[in-house]
Amino acid sequence: MNQDYIQPKEWSIVEEGFEKDRVKSSESLFSIGNGAMGQRANFEEDYSGDSFQGSYIAGVYYPDKTKVGWWKNGYPEYFAKVINAPNWIGIKVVVNGEPLDLNTCLAVSDFRRELNMKEGWYSRSFIATLPNKVQLHVKSVRFLSLEHDQVGAIKYEVCPKNTAAWVEFIPYLDSGITNEDSNWDDKFWNTTQVSSQGRQAFIEAHTMKTNFKVCTFMETMVFYNGTLQTTLPKETLSETLALHSYKKELKKGDLFSLHKFGGYTVGVSQKQTDLREVAKTVLQKVAHLGFDTLLEGQKKAWANIWAMSDITIQGDLKAQQGIRFNIFQLNQTYLGKDSRLNIGPKGFTGEKYGGSTYWDTEAYCIPFYMATKDHKVARNLLKYRYNHLEKAIENAGKLGFSNGAALYPMVTMNGEECHNEWEITFEEIHRNGAIAFAIFNYYRYTGDYSYIPEMGLEVLIGIARFWQQRATFSAHKNKYVILGVTGPNEYENNVNNNWYTNYIAQWCIRYTIKQLHKVKDGYPEDYHRIIGKTSLTDREITAWSKVAKEMYFPYDEALGVYLQQDGFLDKELIPAHKLPKKDRPINQKWSWDRILRSPYIKQADTLQGFYFFEDHFSREALEKHFDFYEPFTVHESSLSPCVHSIQAAKLGRMEQAYSFYLRTSRLDLDDYNKEVKEGLHITSMAGTWMSIVEGFGGMRILDDKLSFSPKIPSQWQSYSFKVNFRDRIIELMVTKEKVSFYLKGSEEMSLRVNGKRIVLLASQKVEVLLDF
């Protein structure tokens, strides 16, 4: 049974009623972020119950010493951890000397949280009866500003309902925080200065080892029945704490309100400068604007985001809420301003997976950002890998490769590998393919070729070199084989000739050679620079070609399917739906060896290849492979349902496509995997977007042209989305009968609908009847 306490609303995530055992899940679900920082929905006031504290700063990490059972040569020395940053949201509330703590209150009623996705704020309200019987009405609103992305703002209001009472607000900063996830209980932060000046306070601290300098700051002010109180706060400073105090005797029904502006200035972007001075400038700006004006700005900024990225669904409230939640979280996590940043699997909502970059970015996230943002955002994601090319070459060197071969890490913060399972770190090498594919996909979608001569070709050369060296010539097969890999299906380790890996390796080499020719012809200066820099020779290219040409692919003639890997057919091929319920999910119920020798597939593997390279295969081949592999797929990765949803839609299996869609779009809201308290599955949310746009909408780029094959689940009346295709904004609305297009701008463009060419006139609506 999945969770169901989140109320279905078009634009909001709403929880009503206070339940202690939901606190950690809600802390994840109601998380807020602005691309530069993020914050779990921890309470501002003290809470002594079970909670998972998390404030995160983009790009600030700690290289935690690796923990392994048995060391293997080649293991990286550290596993990067996203770290819990100093707390800027805290506000202790003391009523007649007694602290407000929902865990110890006599009663809590009217508890309500709302995450307003349309406007980008989070609110909470409740009536609490403290142990001293004072009944307090509390309401808080907070948001992380998109316009001023170093800052968050909180309005915290209390009103004694049943009696007069002394109420003290103690807003504070706290750098004495810890990580839930720490291998050796190391201290991650070192605090150097705690200071306060008037309404402002600052904690300067730096991370151990990485030495990220961070100034955490706040400015606080209180209002009594709406009037700003001019008295300055009392301040208390200790080693890692800066507290302000405002105390007031309230009459029954009085409103006492605290506005708190807080956040971080960070050394990574403010080199050599006094971070406290920068913080003061920031605070001056936002405090001058005030909470309400800032909030107005926030609403406008989110309106701009939604104007381009919203997807509407009529007739299915849960589906509507699901897709908006996914789009909202993606925009909270990454906005593409800084090519040093990337998209962690949990975004700013938890510590799991170390907040590092995985192949999720290239395989799942880039399409979303390409279609809903300016192409520079996706370009920044590509540039991130270009900037890490040196490290990828070093990484390959550590594993014994040479001559500029590049192996991008499975998990990284700064380009270095920081995962510590040999079967993943050393063997899940298909990630290199996804990085090359993203370069291809970026050009295919945006039409911006410039990235390739400027940067991409060097990345491609490193990757092609790797594949050529990693392949082995099997005299026995008279073919090149790729031994000892882990495919996207991580329920197989150290297999030979994973079809997906072999296929993408071959593709990478061929694509690289094509780009070499294209750059040579079109960008001779870049070409010569790159050849000089990489010392690439014709002989080497010949060796690559040979590997690509003579690559081996496991195939079964009788079934007519490519095999996930050598020997796949030796398994006991019992479909997953026949497994007893008590055995699911197998990754929690089965021993690892049992999983490994089973046929069960964690996420699309062979089918991932059919997704990336759909146009290399016939519809019949897709159908055959889908029918062969999907029944063994247990979808125990959040990245699994979206690809299958797209393929089911392509095959016209709309019920199945819809069921996969629900699973991906409400994965966290309904907590399918019973782990939402650890954080949200951010990267798979981009897969949800793909399920609609590529799955139901059938968007493809075919022969350099935009193309759609729209379908609609029977549960929906209509749905609509916009895409930015090469700086043209096209809006689609799909109903059961027709699809209507609206092209913004002043120039016409042509596209294909179900294979037929249509022309969209500028700023006009065009309707096409769907023939089903």
Next chain:
Amino acid sequence: MNQDYIQPKEWSIVEEGFEKDRVKSSESLFSIGNGAMGQRANFEEDYSGDSFQGSYIAGVYYPDKTKVGWWKNGYPEYFAKVINAPNWIGIKVVVNGEPLDLNTCLAVSDFRRELNMKEGWYSRSFIATLPNKVQLHVKSVRFLSLEHDQVGAIKYEVCPKNTAAWVEFIPYLDSGITNEDSNWDDKFWNTTQVSSQGRQAFIEAHTMKTNFKVCTFMETMVFYNGTLQTTLPKETLSETLALHSYKKELKKGDLFSLHKFGGYTVGVSQKQTDLREVAKTVLQKVAHLGFDTLLEGQKKAWANIWAMSDITIQGDLKAQQGIRFNIFQLNQTYLGKDSRLNIGPKGFTGEKYGGSTYWDTEAYCIPFYMATKDHKVARNLLKYRYNHLEKAIENAGKLGFSNGAALYPMVTMNGEECHNEWEITFEEIHRNGAIAFAIFNYYRYTGDYSYIPEMGLEVLIGIARFWQQRATFSAHKNKYVILGVTGPNEYENNVNNNWYTNYIAQWCIRYTIKQLHKVKDGYPEDYHRIIGKTSLTDREITAWSKVAKEMYFPYDEALGVYLQQDGFLDKELIPAHKLPKKDRPINQKWSWDRILRSPYIKQADTLQGFYFFEDHFSREALEKHFDFYEPFTVHESSLSPCVHSIQAAKLGRMEQAYSFYLRTSRLDLDDYNKEVKEGLHITSMAGTWMSIVEGFGGMRILDDKLSFSPKIPSQWQSYSFKVNFRDRIIELMVTKEKVSFYLKGSEEMSLRVNGKRIVLLASQKVEVLLDF
């Protein structure tokens, strides 16, 4: 370059000259043990230089919480650790107020260590110039008594050479010791009482978690120029220390001598009793005998061991020293008195591999103990596994097997698995086969069938059940396959159809079915008891038979060899001798993935099958497989050279056999693997013995008869050994021309030499000419 500081001597291991960087290696090489306890050759006096302290008590371990990178379902919670026990050997020596410490002395000359293997003692002598210029002649002798196996004795003598001096002996006990190997820096020991009474002192302590109770004790006395001093020592007690002090003003040339008796009484064998009282009784006995008498007893006890187990080699001093060192260490480690004990890979010489039991015992050690001891010793080793059958069934249950299937652990102390790499723990399942093979081998050699109806058959049933459940029917191959295993060659992980594993699985099932019939016919009561206990049905046996009958074996027709596993021929088959020297050993120089996809073999894998089941295959088949696999074998396991030596000898390749022999017999003395400081390779020492007896001597049991095919390396003039075959002692002497046999006792027996039957008359020498 291997180390070469150990002087070649027939009966001794001798080191001359003091070199600080050899201290840890020598601490391993000069280790002493008596089956019940063991002691690295740590100095008695203080030493501030680099040292690895180790005192070990058989069977006393600590379940250290497992350390893993990523937890996998099925991992055991702890990794058993052999633990450094309280120090009983320590003697501080203070000269004119200054402690003797070889690390800080102005000069050390005439330093000499000797491990006298013939008589079972270890001595050390040197002349040290202390910082205060006093020149001290020191001599110590120590041994662990075979007769009184809770006790060791030390005679420690000093003589000031250049001046009169005050000398203080401070013999002590110390339970404030630590482990080098500890995952979480846990405290392993808890000391409950420290006491002293006259010349005796005691520390009572117990291990954390496992609660082994240990009383460490000592009795001390001093002699001045040979005269026992009657003054009692001054005593000082602290939380984990008990010190005695004897101080004396010595004239130049005086001899001051300390006798110390010490050791442990252990709760595991003295349940419910007062361990201090037991210690007092023990001390009373040995102190009454005195050091010299005890030492005489030690010499006699070792003479008895050697009388049966010695191997002589004429014409090759290093080979002679090597084999005696191996036999000596095996006897120091395990004497077969207690079926709760087993043979750790490092014996009592270090902490590595946790001191736990591996398949080494069954595959390598049992033949040595069968041939050089009463058959009860090997029977105790078999009984050890019978006692762990319940745990093996539990262990299989944790991995998803049922109905009494047993998977013996890869590493264990008490029958529970305690290893933590999935590729070993869950997949190196061939160990189950070695345990069944040892049962077969025990009966084949000793002729004692009684073990099988009494205990062995139940073990076999559990193992057969496991194999039947672990095999998978491949519809594709129309055969049973065994997927996802690690063979003896641990440089391959998660492979399919490891030939050795499939072969031994098939053999186990067939052997079990044969024993079921045999026990049914010959031991009907046992049979009914066992069938009742195991609920074994005919239907189940039919299922076993089917798996055995239809087992798949990877085979290459063109080469005419069984393949180590599916896909082996896809590798780049470059012989190991072509690898650049800088790449060796590959387990130190290569990343793990590179090792995995290479063809290189850590230790005999397919050839291990040809070793166990030699008579299932023709000589030609052996030759073909040896010629195919040995060139890829890097012998980076200590267990590798012996099997290859035996097979090379069988194939008449005496130079190769000899070279493997030297490598196995002097592995530690010459430190081939650059790790002797971590401890000795005890279990592979049994392999050394096999290299001579089965390799050069060609000993086999064929059709229930003892058989030999003696050969001799060209470097040797002759060699001799004895074997106990079914309580008959046969001595062989092999020269270049002939082999002579001598049969002890009063009855004749027949055996085969090079296939021809000969009859040995009782107590008579029989000579057979060798025709090469």
